[in-house]
Amino acid sequence: MSVLIIIDKADGQIKKSSLEALTYGADVAKQLNTTAAALVLGTCTDDLSTLGKYGVGKVYQVVEDSLNNLDAQVYAQVIASVTNQVGANVLIFSHNQTGKSVAARVAANLKAGIVTGACALPDVSNGFVVKKTVFSGKAFANVNINSACKVISLNPNSYKTVATEGSAIIETLNVSVPTAKVKVTGINKVSGEVPLTEAEIVVSGGRGLKGPENWGIILDLAHVLGAATACSRPVGDAHWRPHHEHVGQTGIQIAPNLYIAVGISGAIQHLAGVNRSKVIVVINKDAEAPFFKAADYGIVGDAFEVLPKLTAEIKKLKGIA
Amino acid sequence: MKILVCVSVTPDTTSKIAFKDGNSKFDDAGVQWIINPYDEWYSLVRAIELKEKDASISIHLVTVGNKEAEAVIRKALALGGDEATRINAESNDSYFIAAQIADIANKGAYDLVFTGKETIDYNGSSIGGMVAELMNAPYISLATKFELNGNIATVTREIEGGEEINEVVLPLVVSCQKGIAEQRIPNMRGIMAARTKTLHVVEPIVIDALTNVVNYEMPPAKAGVKLVDADNVAELVRLLHEEAKAI
The missing domain is CATH 3.40.50.1220 (TPP-binding domain)
Known part of the structure; x- marks a missing residue:
């Protein structure tokens, strides 16, 4: 039983929303008296051991170049395999473009209940109740997840990143990566602008x-x-x-x-x-x-x-x- | 070629949001129901455009909801689409809903499944991905352009700060958003035709919901706007810096 945070990156660099998810996931692990680890798919230019600053002891990495492109089907299979391999039962995503592509797929694969757009830590005093925005931000719903395995995707900018001292151990995992069916034929990025x-x-x-x-x-x-x-x-x-x-x-x-x-x-x-x-x-x-x-x-x-x-x-x- | 368009019924965008029964249920008194805008303006209209270019395409609509949803589904059929299926169940658990739709999609051997990028009530963004997983099909989310060439789809999807162009062989599940098509208004001929289109009603398959809503909350009310004189912009900067700590 542990918490696994799925890291998202752009051009080999870890996204800010993933650091929020890391801090959040580490705090969920504290609530559950368990450990938190991060999962990085593909290659990364950032020094992954520095993720320890956000409260994770371990960073799992599946080093496979094909994972640098997003194919939701491939990602879901790899993340589900890693979840089973490391024995995680709470998965945290950022509710950004990548999270919206992958998190629900992973949840369906694992038959895990999912709350997307979470905006606060779960209330674990009676069940596992996650607060999320509904009606396009006009209200909140408190949603209980009944399944043993749970998936949360966290709204960007809703949880404050806290960096302290600490260094994480990097462990490379051997997981079979299926061939992608989605071919990336082009990327148009507006450079120099803040997303x-x-x-x-x-x-x-x-x-x-x-x-x-x-x-x-x-x-x-x-x-x-x-x-x-x-x-x-x-x-x-x-x-x-x-x-x-x-x-x-x-x-x-x-x-x-x-x-x-x-x-x-x-x-x-x-x-x-x-x-x-x-x-x-x-x-x-x-x-x-x-x-x-x-x-x-x-x-x-x-x-x-x-x-x-x-x-x-x-x-x-x-x-x- | 068969396209399945997932349609959700949601409160109108201007509805007042309130709750009842100890904040455990959405208060639908006086609420006008509409087709979820992402399902209507983007995914359904794009499917109709594809059919206009290739008459051999058939479009089926599917919704999970109670009898009240039927009036809204008829409106969707007035825009286009050949027939609709209502799965007679109410749930806000995304896995329950996705499993119902995936059952229809798998049995009907659809080549393409369209969803909106999210519903405007529950904001889950989950159904498309789950249906794709349960169909064992590729999934492209947040699509802003969609073109078909035989059984190869070229899809542009939103990424952070830009867009990515994907190519994939069908079957495929796509979640649609702005850019993929333009809003249409049904004409009289469509409205008349919709009356006689088939609307199947099927009972749900047995699926355990994996989540349940405990209750709802309204956000804390804003304290009220602090107005600063237009000639005293420095005061606004001071407030944003010292009071709001936003800059």
Whole structure:
């Protein structure tokens, strides 16, 4: 009986959301008086022994180049084999793109109950009850897992990473890796941008900005904050900004520490994508914009005047000339 | 070629979310039910587009739900699709639901199974992956483009900060999201045709649920917005730095 955290990586480097899952998994192990270990599939440029800092004693690795591409079917079989081999009974994933591809498959393979989108440690005082977001962040459900083996996928940005001293032992496992049926024929990555779902701060623009030519003030503010940029649905639909920046009910759901909404009225469908943000700032010239009701801080004012000032003030705070 | 489109019935996106019976059940009083937008706008419409190019394709819809779901399924049939199956059960355990759908998918030997990327009520993102596992078929999640060439699918899927293009031989399970198709509105001919399309009702296979909802909670209410004067942007920066500790 132990906890196994499945590590996700991009370009050979471990993702921030996986470090959150590691800290979370180590804390679950403490609750259950057991040990936590990490599992890395494929090759990795990061020094895996440093994962010990997040509370795992061991890092299992299946070193096989083919695992550097994601085929959910292959991943599920390998993860299920490792689970049985090392005797794990609680699996932790991050609820990111990889987790959404793989976690449920693994659960079905192992006949394990799964809770996706978990946002807190399980309550183990009476069963194994995991809190998750439902109704697109408008509510929570407390879900009990009845099966012996359990799978949790943790919402990114919902558990704080804690790094201490410590070094993990790396153990290479021999597991048969099936041939992938999914062939990766191309990857298009926007380089130099902070991925939206990993971003701590997001600056988002709506129709109030009047046109794509005015996005400079959004980009400037995002740049000084080290933030990702996003947009509302009408902006994405009008192709002012690329589709992948659209946050909301039918776009991407995010939960950054800080969400700055500029010129977005705050329709309920937009809120569904951002209401898990810890702090929401709304800048809108319409004092009646519904978004102000969901905001922590607000400025009623013209974005074209407010934003350059905000960027300048943040530069001052950060000591950027 | 046979496509199975999984359809879930969810509360309308603007529904007020509340709970009853000691927060153990969703309060559906006054709630309008719709086809889960990801199932409708993206997976069903993409399946219909494929059929428009190749008339030999047949589209079957499947849902797990009670009798009330039928009105919504008829709406889905008004958009397109040849027939529908309702599995007569209610559950929010993803394994239970996936096992029901996989049973239909395996018996019907479907080449392609489409799901939405998640439902807007339970936000599980689990059914597609589970169905694929239970069919022993490949699975591509969060697809933004889907093309068919014979029995080879070319699928673009979302990855962190970009997209990846995959090629795979059918059978295949795909979860669909924005980009794969555009929302459609059913026309009168479709609505009339839907009335006479076959809607099978089958009883569920015996599966033990692996999870159960203990109760629901509402998030703590926001304290209310602190408004800062537009001429005093420095104050906002101070609050974000010192009070919210967000920058």
